[in-house]
Amino acid sequence: MKRRIIQSISLVLMLVIIQACVKKEDTIAKIEVRNENNELVEQAMVVLHGTSTCNCPSQVVVYDTAYTNAAGIATFNYNEIYQLGQAGVAVLDIEAYKGNRQGQGIIKIEAEKTNEETVIIQP
Numbered sequence: 001m002k003r004r005i006i007q008s009i010s011l012v013l014m015l016v017i018i019q020a021c022v023k024k025e026d027t028i029a030k031i032e033v034r035n036e037n038n039e040l041v042e043q044a045m046v047v048l049h050g051t052s053t054c055n056c057p058s059q060v061v062v063y064d065t066a067y068t069n070a071a072g073i074a075t076f077n078y079n080e081i082y083q084l085g086q087a088g089v090a091v092l093d094i095e096a097y098k099g100n101r102q103g104q105g106i107i108k109i110e111a112e113k114t115n116e117e118t119v120i121i122q123p
Helices: 002-021
Strands: 026-036 045-049 063-067 073-077 090-098 101-109 116-123
Touching: 026 090, 026 101, 063 073, 063 116, 090 116
Parallel strands: 026 116
Antiparallel strands: 026 073, 045 063, 045 090, 090 101, 101 116
16 A cells, blocks of 8 residues: 555656656747738837637736837747646737738737738738
């Protein structure tokens, strides 16, 4: 009986140690913004946010804003949202703005990947 208890405890400890050794990779979203002429847009405001799938009052967990760099890309890091073993991360709405131009899209954030999407903004 004692032997089985010791074996069980040893197995649990080994699993905990192995789990602690697994390094989580980055979960990144990159949004490229282009205008109606297919030119990259610098300093466009990009908003990623979740939308409730029910009519119930719920708090939106993700609402992030970033600006595009000289290459027309806004980068978001979702390492804090994704936890090892989690089945999925998020599907987010994209809104991009620059002056009187705007565009929309959607992005599926997959765990431990660089997820990319392009949004076209137009007047």
